[in-house]
Amino acid sequence: MKRRNVIWGSAVLLIATLFIVYKTGVFDYKPNIKSSAAVLMDMNTGHIWMDVNGDASMPPASMSKMMTELIVLDRISEGKSRWEERVPISLYASSVGGVTLSLYHGETYTVRELFQGIAVYSANDAAVALAEHIAGSENSFVVMMNNKARSLGLSPRSSFANASGLSGKDLGPNRPPGYVTGETMLTAKDAARLAMALIHTHPEVLNTSSLTQMKLTGKGLYVSNMNSMLPEMGGAYAYEGNDGLKTGFDSRTGYCFAGTAHRDGQRLVAVVMGAKTNQERFEETAKLFDYGFYLSMSWESRVKHILYKL
Structure with a gap:
């Protein structure tokens, strides 16, 4: 009799739990994303778990440097x-606007230092200097960028106009004659595909993108990583498993972030474009990561997760 009561009690509890789950929709919940566009991709399968205006083309700012990084790593x-x-x-590299390492015309630095300047600090002068070094000119480097985009299967809605992601008005007065006109544009889906290609082809990039700071030896200059989600940064937005990848800001688009996180054998890529504040881009990315890791849970783990939340 006692055993029967336990069984019936357990059945009633299970039915009540499933009813709550059904009524609240927590099994099927999707986070409410505030940014203009967002994409969540499972790197293990390439499946897109969430797509908010993912095909909308907009200025990606420094997120486009992921392509610069990819080409540099290909060359290495x-x-x-x-x-x-x-x-x-060069004079041109030393005079570009936005975030820079304050590199001066005539100075020399190693490829490693400049690459770290891009991956950690998003330095525009470092991106231009590497582009000129690799291709002879930024124009020629842009051709390489767009050819690579097509080979990766990025959509025609995405194209690259320079190595830094800066808008034309921020490139400074010393860009060589005959430079490529136009603006760099990227969709959130293509940003996710680019991030996935970068990590798949050169996983060692995460060793650099996860550095909390980098040192420019010639200047004795230390700069901190722009990615506030790195656990080692220890801030309010630190996220377990995050180890990259690229922030960006453009006055036309807002704050952007292409982030990646790894837990229990699963790696996610999340892209947020058009967040209103620096903080919001990381908050929205955390929502996407939480959702992606929730979807990877077993049914039993999801029930436990839901009951904990309730």
Whole structure:
């Protein structure tokens, strides 16, 4: 009799739980994303778990530097460039706007230092200097960027106009004659695909993107990572498993972030474009990560998760 009561009690509890789950819709919940566009991708399968205006083309700002990083790493892996090569800083590179390492015309730095300047601090002058060093000119580097975009299967709605992601008006007065006109544009879906290609092809990029700071030896300059979600940063937006990837800001679009996180064998890529504040882009990314890792749970784990939340 006692055993029967336990069974019936358990059945009633299960039915009540499932009713609550059904009524609240928590099994099927999707986070309410405030940004203009957002995409959540499962890197293990390439499946897109969430798509908010993912095909809308907009200025991605420094998120486009993921393509610059990809090409640099391709060159290193092919033996066409070396990490300790010295790179001269041109007048043009020294005069670009936005976030910079304050590189001066005539100085030289290693490929490694400039790459870290891009991946950690999103430095525009470092991006231009590397582009000129690799391709002879930024124009030629832009051709490489767009050719790579097509080979990766990025959509025609995404195109690159420079190595930094800066708008034309922020490129400074010293860009060489005959430069490519137009603006860099990227969709959230293509940003996610680019991030996935970068990590798949060169997983070592995460060793750099996860650094909390980098040092520019010649200047004795230390700069901190722009990614506030790194656990080692220890701030309000630190997220377990995050180890990259690229922030961006453009006055036309707002705050952007292409982030990645890894837990229990699963890696996610989340892209947020058009957040209103620096903080909001990380908050929205955390929502996407939470949702992606929730979907990877077993049915039993989801029930436990739901009951904990309730």
